[in-house]
Amino acid sequence: MLFRSRKTYQSLSDEELVQVYKDKSSSVVIGEIYTRYGHLVMGTSMKYLKNKADAEDLTMQVFEQLPNKLVSHNIQRFKSWLYMVTKNECLMLLRKKGRLTTEITKELESSDELHLKEEKEVQLNLLEEAITTLKDEQRRCIELFYLEQKSYQEIVSELKMDVNKVKSAIQNGKRNLKLNLETRNEFKSAI
Numbered sequence: 001m002l003f004r005s006r007k008t009y010q011s012l013s014d015e016e017l018v019q020v021y022k023d024k025s026s027s028v029v030i031g032e033i034y035t036r037y038g039h040l041v042m043g044t045s046m047k048y049l050k051n052k053a054d055a056e057d058l059t060m061q062v063f064e065q066l067p068n069k070l071v072s073h074n075i076q077r078f079k080s081w082l083y084m085v086t087k088n089e090c091l092m093l094l095r096k097k098g099r100l101t102t103e104i105t106k107e108l109e110s111s112d113e114l115h116l117k118e119e120k121e122v123q124l125n126l127l128e129e130a131i132t133t134l135k136d137e138q139r140r141c142i143e144l145f146y147l148e149q150k151s152y153q154e155i156v157s158e159l160k161m162d163v164n165k166v167k168s169a170i171q172n173g174k175r176n177l178k179l180n181l182e183t184r185n186e187f188k189s190a191i
Contacts, residue, residue: 014078021070034063037079041086048090058093062086080119130180137161138173145170 009017009032021029041062045055062085075081131139140159144150150158155166 044086138169141169142173
C-alpha cells in the first residue's frame with residue numbers, strides 16, 4: 001500500500017503535493033518532497049554554511065519543520081519557497097554562531113539576484129507560451145502593444161483596424177492571458 005501511494009505522489013506537481021499534505025497530513029508526501037529536493041536543500045546549506053555536518057543538520061531541521069510550515073503558509077511556487085526557507089535557516093544559524101560576514105552577505109545578495117532572474121525567465125517563458133494560445137487578432141495586438149511598444153494609432157494603421165477594436169483586442173487578450181496562466185497555476189500576477 002505504501003509503495004502504491006508513493007507512486008501516486010510521484011506524478012503530482014509540487015503544488016499538488018502541498019495541497020495533498022494540507023488535506024491528509026501524509027508523511028509519504030514529506031518523503032516525496034525530500035526525494036525531490038533533499039539534495040537542493042543540502043546544496044544550498046553547504047553553499048552558505050561551508051561545513052558538511054552543519055549543512056546535514058540544517059537539512060534535517062528544514063525537513064522536520066516542513067510539515068508545520070506547509071500547513072501555515074500559502075505557497076505558490078514551492079521550489080522557490082523551499083529555497084528561501086533554507087536560505088533563511090542558514091542565515092539564522094550563521095547569525096547565531098556569529099559567522100555572518102560581509103563576504104557571506106554579499107554572496108547572498110548576488111545569489112538572490114540570480115535566483116530572481118531565473119524566476120523571471122521562467123515567468124517570461126510561460127507568458128510567451130500563453131501568448132501563442134490567443135486568437136490571432138488578440139495575439140497580434142498584444143505583441144505590437146507590449147512587445148514592440150507601438151501606440152494604438154500605429155497598431156490601427158498597421159493592422160487596418162478600428163481603434164476601439166484594437167483596444168478591445170488588447171483588453172480581451174490581457175484577460176485571456178491572465179486566465180490561461182492562472183488556470184495552469186504556474187504564474188499569477190497582474191498583466
